[in-house]
Amino acid sequence: MNLKTLSFKGGTHPPHNKGTTENLKVVQSKQPDTVAIPMVQHIGAPCEPIVQKGDQVEVGQKIGEAKGFVSVPVHSSVSGEVIAIEPRLTSGGSAITCVVIKNDMKDTVYEGIVPTAGIDKLSSEEIINIIKEAGLAGMGGAAFPAHVKLSIPPGKTVDTVILNGSECEPYLTADHRLLVERPEDVVDGLIIFMKALNVKKGFIGIENNKPDALEAVYNIVKGKEGIEVVALKTKYPQGAEKQLINACIDREVPSGGLPADAGVVVNNVGTAAAAAEAIKRGMPLIKRIVTITGKGVKNPQNLLVRIGTSFRDVIEECGGFVGTPGKVIAGGPMMGIAQYSIDIPVIKGTSGILVLTEEEAKLPESSNCIRCGKCIEVCPINLMPVNISNYALEDRFEQAESCNALDCIECGACSFICPAKRPLVDSIRVAKREILAKRKKAQSK
Amino acid sequence: MSSMIFRVSSSPHIRSNESTQRIMLDVIIALIPALLAAIYFFGVKVLTVVLISVVFAVATEYAMQKILNRPITINDLSAVVTGLLLAYNVPPTAPWWMVAIGSIFAIAIVKHCFGGLGHNFMNPALAARAVLLASWPVRMSSAAFVSPGVNAVTAATPLSLFKAGAGCGNRIVITSATVATSDTLTSLWDLFIGNIGGCIGETSALALLIGGLYLIYRGVISYRIPLTYIGTVGILSYILGGFHVYCFTFHMLAGGLFLGAIFMATDYSSSPLTAKGQIIMGLGAGLLTVLIRFFGAYPEGVSYSILLMNVATPLIDRFTIPRKFGEVKKSA
Numbered sequence: 062m063n064l065k066t067l068s069f070k071g072g073t074h075p076p077h078n079k080g081t082t083e084n085l086k087v088v089q090s091k092q093p094d095t096v097a098i099p100m101v102q103h104i105g106a107p108c109e110p111i112v113q114k115g116d117q118v119e120v121g122q123k124i125g126e127a128k129g130f131v132s133v134p135v136h137s138s139v140s141g142e143v144i145a146i147e148p149r150l151t152s153g154g155s156a157i158t159c160v161v162i163k164n165d166m167k168d169t170v171y172e173g174i175v176p177t178a179g180i181d182k183l184s185s186e187e188i189i190n191i192i193k194e195a196g197l198a199g200m201g202g203a204a205f206p207a208h209v210k211l212s213i214p215p216g217k218t219v220d221t222v223i224l225n226g227s228e229c230e231p232y233l234t235a236d237h238r239l240l241v242e243r244p245e246d247v248v249d250g251l252i253i254f255m256k257a258l259n260v261k262k263g264f265i266g267i268e269n270n271k272p273d274a275l276e277a278v279y280n281i282v283k284g285k286e287g288i289e290v291v292a293l294k295t296k297y298p299q300g301a302e303k304q305l306i307n308a309c310i311d312r313e314v315p316s317g318g319l320p321a322d323a324g325v326v327v328n329n330v331g332t333a334a335a336a337a338e339a340i341k342r343g344m345p346l347i348k349r350i351v352t353i354t355g356k357g358v359k360n361p362q363n364l365l366v367r368i369g370t371s372f373r374d375v376i377e378e379c380g381g382f383v384g385t386p387g388k389v390i391a392g393g394p395m396m397g398i399a400q401y402s403i404d405i406p407v408i409k410g411t412s413g414i415l416v417l418t419e420e421e422a423k424l425p426e427s428s429n430c431i432r433c434g435k436c437i438e439v440c441p442i443n444l445m446p447v448n449i450s451n452y453a454l455e456d457r458f459e460q461a462e463s464c465n466a467l468d469c470i471e472c473g474a475c476s477f478i479c480p481a482k483r484p485l486v487d488s489i490r491v492a493k494r495e496i497l498a499k500r501k502k503a504q505s506k
Numbered sequence: 507m508s509s510m511i512f513r514v515s516s517s518p519h520i521r522s523n524e525s526t527q528r529i530m531l532d533v534i535i536a537l538i539p540a541l542l543a544a545i546y547f548f549g550v551k552v553l554t555v556v557l558i559s560v561v562f563a564v565a566t567e568y569a570m571q572k573i574l575n576r577p578i579t580i581n582d583l584s585a586v587v588t589g590l591l592l593a594y595n596v597p598p599t600a601p602w603w604m605v606a607i608g609s610i611f612a613i614a615i616v617k618h619c620f621g622g623l624g625h626n627f628m629n630p631a632l633a634a635r636a637v638l639l640a641s642w643p644v645r646m647s648s649a650a651f652v653s654p655g656v657n658a659v660t661a662a663t664p665l666s667l668f669k670a671g672a673g674c675g676n677r678i679v680i681t682s683a684t685v686a687t688s689d690t691l692t693s694l695w696d697l698f699i700g701n702i703g704g705c706i707g708e709t710s711a712l713a714l715l716i717g718g719l720y721l722i723y724r725g726v727i728s729y730r731i732p733l734t735y736i737g738t739v740g741i742l743s744y745i746l747g748g749f750h751v752y753c754f755t756f757h758m759l760a761g762g763l764f765l766g767a768i769f770m771a772t773d774y775s776s777s778p779l780t781a782k783g784q785i786i787m788g789l790g791a792g793l794l795t796v797l798i799r800f801f802g803a804y805p806e807g808v809s810y811s812i813l814l815m816n817v818a819t820p821l822i823d824r825f826t827i828p829r830k831f832g833e834v835k836k837s838a
Contacts, residue, residue, distance in 0.1 A: 075520060231520065303832065316832040382510075389512050394519040401514050415519075422513045425521055428579065429623040432774040433529065442831040445779065465830050473518035480524035481624075487516040 594707020738792025
C-alpha cells in the first residue's frame with residue numbers, strides 16, 4: 062500500500078490526543094433505563110411524534126414522521142413504553158420535543174425490520190427512499206439529511222462521491238474505529254451512494270495518522286473499480302467538507318455554494334455504514350459510535366450508544382468523572398458544543414463526549430492583537446480573521462461582511478493558533494449571525 | 507454528580523501553546539548573538555547602553571500603562587525587545603541620557619500614544635532612532651563610530667567611506683582577494699563577522715543571520731521580508747554599482763541592513779499581514795534603501811526605508827487581501 066498524501070492550503074496542528082481510545086474496540090453500551098429521543102436531530106424541519114403516551118414501541122419502530130423534504134424520521138432505539146412526550150434540553154442548547162421511552166430491556170425488534178432486496182436489485186429512487194426512511198442524517202456533526210444530498214436538483218451534475226473519514230477533530234476516534242472494525246460496511250455504503258447518484262467515481266479520504274484504518278479500507282477496496290482510498294495529511298480542518306474535496310480531487314466549492322456545485326457529494330463514513338445497515342439489514346439509524354474521552358473521564362471508551370441515551374448514563378458507564386470536571390463537550394474540542402447539563406440525549410450527530418478537567422477548561426485571558434498574521438496563515442478559506450473580528454467587536458457588521466465573514470466555516474483554527482488568545486471565531490460567529498439577521502429582515506420588508 | 511457546574515464557552519475549547527510572551531522571548535533570544543558580537547568587538551561598555559535602553563523602555567511602559575489606566579503588561583516582554591532594538595541602533599559611544607530619551611520616546615509616544623502593543627504604526631525603536639539622529643546628528647553619525655578593538659578610535663563606517671567615493675562603483679574591478687588588502691575598501695569578511703565601525707547591534711551580519719534563522723525556525727517571522735529586502739538591495743546595488751560582485755555583497759552586508767531586514771522590518775505591528783504584502787514590503791524597503799545609499803544625502807538608508815514602508819503598510823494591507831477559497835472569478 063503506497064498512497065500519496067494529499068491536503069489543502071492553510072490549517073493547523075492541534076495535538077491529536079487520540080491515543081487513549083484509538084486502539085479500544087467499540088463496545089456495545091449498556092441498555093439505558095429510559096431514552097429521550099428528540100424530534101429534531103438534523104438540519105431541517107422537525108418531526109411530528111406518531112406515538113402517544115402509553116404506547117408500546119419496539120426497536121427500530123418509527124416514532125416521529127418527517128415533515129417536509131429536508132427532514133428525516135426518527136425511530137425508537139429500545140423496546141418499551143412511551144412514558145412522556147415533552148420538551149427536553151438537547152446538546153444544541155434548546156429544548157426540543159422528545160419521545161421518552163421506558164426501556165423494557167427485552168430488545169424486541171420491530172416486525173418491519175427486514176433486509177431489502179439488496180443493492181443490485183434496487184433502483185436509485187428506491188435506495189434514496191430507504192435511506193430517508195432509515196432516518197439517515199450526516200453523522201459527522203452537522204447532521205444534514207442524507208437523502209437530500211443524494212437528490213441532485215436539475216441543472217447540477219455530480220460525478221464523484223467522497224466519504225469523509227478524516228476525523229480531524231482531536232480526541233475523537235469513533236470514525237477511526239468504525240473504519241478498522243467495519244470497513245466492508247463503509248465501502249458498501251459508498252457503493253450504495255454511488256448507485257443512488259449514478260456516479261462512477263468514489264473516494265474515501267482518511268488522515269494518515271490512522272494507518273490501520275487506511276489499510277483496512279484499502280484491503281476491501283482493492284480491485285473494486287472506481288473506488289479509491291486517499292491518504293490525507295493530518296491537519297486541522299482536513300475533514301471540513303470543502304477542504305476535503307479540495308484535497309481529494311483539487312476542486313473548489315464556489316463561495317456560498319454546496320459540494321454539488323463542484324460536482325461532488327460528501328458523506329461521513331459513519332453515514333455510509335448506516336446506509337449499508339439500512340440496505341443490508343433494514344435497520345434504521347438507532348445507534349451510533351460515540352467516543353467518550355478526555356482527562357475528566359475515568360475510563361475513556363468507544364461505545365456503540367443507543368440514540369436517546371443520556372450523557373449522564375454514558376459517562377457513568379465510563380466510570381464517571383475524575384475529580385471535578387471543568388467542561389463537558391458534545392463533539393470534539395475544536396468545534397464541539399460545551400454543555401451546561403449532562404441530562405441531554407445522545408443524538409445522530411453526537412460523535413463524542415469530551416470531558417476536560419478544571420485546569421484544561423480555564424479560559425485564557427485575551428490581550429492586544431500583535432498582528433502576527435498567524436490567523437491568516439491557518440485560515441483554510443484564506444480569510445483575514447483578525448480584520449473580521451476587529452470589525453465585529455466594534456459592531457461594524459457591514460465591514461465584516463465585506464471581509465467575507467459569511468464564508469467562514471467556523472473551524473476555529475484562528476482562535477486556536479492566536480498567541481494573544483483573541484476571541485476570533487467567537488466574534489466572527491456573532492458577525493455572521495448579525496449579517497444573516499439583517500438580510501432576513503431586508504427580505505421580509 | 508448531580509450538582510456540578512460546567513464551564514460553557516464558544517469553541518474551540520483548546521488553544522495552542524503560542525503566546526505573545528513566548529514570541530517576544532524568541533526575539534530576545536535571537537538578538538543575543540548580535541549582543542555577544544557587539545561585546546566582542548566594542549567592549550563590555552556596550553552592555554551599559556543596552557541595559558539603560560531596556561530599563562528605560564520597561565519603566566516607561568509601566569508608567570504609561572499606570573497613567574493611562576491600562577492593564578500592566580510589561581511581562582509580555584515587548585518593551586524589552588524595543589529597548590534592545592533601540593540600543594542596537596545607536597553608536598557604542600552614545601551617552602546614557604540620549605539612549606534614555608530614545609527609549610522613552612519609543613515607548614511613550616510611538617507605542618502608547620497610538621494604543622499600545624500592536625497599534626504602533628511605526629517601529630518604535632526605529633522612530634526613536636530617527637528622532638535621535640535628527641536631534642543629535644553628531645553623536646549619532648560618523649564622529650561617534652569607533653573602530654572595533656581595544657584602541658577604539660573614531661572611524662568612519664564602511665558606508666560613509668562608500669559615500670565619500672571609495673565605493674565599488676567608481677573603482678576598477680575589485681576581486682575579493684584584493685579587497686582584503688585595500689586600505690579604503692572594507693574586507694567582506696570583516697563586514698560579515700562585524701569587525702567594522704557602526705551601531706552596537708548592526709555590524710555583525712553573521713550574528714544577526716543566526717538570530718534570523720532561529721526566528722524563522724521558530725515560526726516567529728517568515729523569510730519573506732528579510733529575503734526580499736536583502737535580495738533587492740543586493741541586486742540593485744549590483745546593477746547600480748556597475749555589475750561588480752563586490753558591490754553586490756558589500757551592500758547586503760554593510761550598514762544596518764541585516765538588523766533592519768530581520769528584526770525591524772518584520773515588526774508585526776508595522777508590517778503587512780499577508781504573504782503578498784510582506785513581499786511588497788521587502789521589495790519597497792530594498793528599493794528605498796538603495797536609492798538613499800546611492801543618491802541620497804545620508805550614507806545609510808535602512809531606517810528611513812523601513813519607516814516609509816511602515817506608513818505604507820495599511821495601504822499595502824488593503825490591496826493584498828488574499829483570494830478567498832471558492833471565490834468565483836467574475837466573468838467579464
